[in-house]
Amino acid sequence: MAGYPYPVARIQPAIYYGHGSQVAPGSGRKADAMNILILGGNGMLGPWAVRALINRHNVLLTDINEPHSDYTGKYLQLSVDDVDGVVKAAEGMDVIVNLSVLRPHRKLAFDVNVMGNYAMMVAARTHGITRVINSGPHYQMAGMQYENWDFDLNPDMPPASGTRLYAHTKALGQEICRVFSERHGIQVITLLYYNMKHSWDLSGMEPGGPEYHHDMTPYSTAWPDCGTAVRAAVEVPEERLATRCETFFVFPDLPHRKFNNEKIKRVLGWQPRYHVEGLWNKDWRTPPDNLHGAF
Numbered sequence: 243m244a245g246y247p248y249p250v251a252r253i254q255p256a257i258y259y260g261h262g263s264q265v266a267p268g269s270g271r272k273a274d275a276m277n278i279l280i281l282g283g284n285g286m287l288g289p290w291a292v293r294a295l296i297n298r299h300n301v302l303l304t305d306i307n308e309p310h311s312d313y314t315g316k317y318l319q320l321s322v323d324d325v326d327g328v329v330k331a332a333e334g335m336d337v338i339v340n341l342s343v344l345r346p347h348r349k350l351a352f353d354v355n356v357m358g359n360y361a362m363m364v365a366a367r368t369h370g371i372t373r374v375i376n377s378g379p380h381y382q383m384a385g386m387q388y389e390n391w392d393f394d395l396n397p398d399m400p401p402a403s404g405t406r407l408y409a410h411t412k413a414l415g416q417e418i419c420r421v422f423s424e425r426h427g428i429q430v431i432t433l434l435y436y437n438m439k440h441s442w443d444l445s446g447m448e449p450g451g452p453e454y455h456h457d458m459t460p461y462s463t464a465w466p467d468c469g470t471a472v473r474a475a476v477e478v479p480e481e482r483l484a485t486r487c488e489t490f491f492v493f494p495d496l497p498h499r500k501f502n503n504e505k506i507k508r509v510l511g512w513q514p515r516y517h518v519e520g521l522w523n524k525d526w527r528t529p530p531d532n533l534h535g536a537f
Contacts, residue, residue, distance in 0.1 A: 275299045278476065279335040281322045281362060282342025282354070284309050286438070287377065290469030291341060295476065304331055305342075322358035325365075332365035337476050339375040345408040352411050359415035363422035373429040375475045376419050380434045380461060380501070382412035383489065389500075396502040397434065397489040423487040431475040432489040436461035436501075438468055441516045460498035461491070464516035468492060474510040482509055497522060 277300045283292060284305035295301055296315055303309060304320040320327050322342040332338055340362050344354035359376065366374050384395050385404035403413035416432060423430040437459035463471075471492045490506040494514040506512050 276336035276476065277334055278302070279332050279338045279365075280304060281320075281328065281338065281340045281358065283339075285341060285343060287435070287465075287468055287472075288341045289313075290465045291339065291472040292469075293466070294469040294473040298473070299476070302331065302335070322361060323353040325357070325361040328361035329365045329368050332369050332371060335369065335371055337373050337375065338362050338366055338371060339377075339472060339476065341377050341472075343378075343408075343412075348407060351407050352414075355408070355411035356415045356418065359418045363419060363426075363428065366428050367422065367426050371428070373431070373476075373480075374419070375472060376416065376430060376432045377472075378412040378416065378432065378434055379409060380436045380491065381409040382416055383434065385409060394499055394502050395491075397491045397505055420487050427486060429480065429483065430487045431478070431483070432487075433471055433475055433492050434489060435463060435468060435492050438463055438465055439518055439521070440465055441518075444518060444520050458521045460496050460500040461493050462496070462518050462521055463493045464514065464518055467494065467514035467516055470515075471506065471510070471512050474506075474512040478510050482511075484509075494518060 275298060278295060279302050280288065280291065280295075281304055282288060283303040284307045288303070288305070289310070292301060292303060292313070292315070300316075302316045302318060303313065304318045304322075306319065306321045308319070309317050318331055320331055322328065322340065340358060342354050342358045344351045355378075362374055362376075365371065381389070381404035383397070383401040383403055384399065385402050387402055388395055388399065401413065401416075403409050419430045419432070422428055439462055441464040471490070475490070488509070490510060491501055491503050492506060492512075493501065493503050494517045495503065496518075
């Protein structure tokens, strides 16, 4: 677990280039700090979101698993599908951020990805919380029928989710958010991700390492930037949002233009620190023959 990104005293917090100003370590939180409930905060994305938020806001981290020992903030053991528990945890909160995810198991995926969003929206309605941040994979709105055939895909397209368990349950959860937003005026900001990379190791988590020339997903984002996107969504002024339910693709400028990231930069003011250019210019790796795949 070396390099775990929680911003304790010996770890420098991430630099943020989007909306708002950076708060230096030890300088205290802003006067307008918000109380933020994070659901599913001990997964892969959660620590990076916490790192981006914790020096600016008051964070209550929840998850079914204990946090890493480096985390020194507030923590509550809670399953996201526990509606009553989520409602209770949300009391006094200004924003709810849902980072929970469960992919393979049919019942658990439904409980986490669908009921988790329902619990979040019930909690927001109960306590008059006007903003929630949801997260998920890009194919909860842009399935293979888009990705296989289309170009310049953008987050304002009519949703057509993938049909596998993960995409399908996440899409159902997103529909719950949309209906609650429409009926109760809750502001829903959805951040969609695809391929995440460590800024210091672009090889990713593929077993055995990725195959040369098949290692670039044209929707790739460094983990620290995934976290600052959450903060940008938390802090964006309401007047910058066109509707009560907005979706954003989270990735840096990439030359392929298979997907379009213009909206998140324009609306949320998010500017990624890492551009993962080594994934497409191959500067970070040399094949065994040193000919860069010429033959």
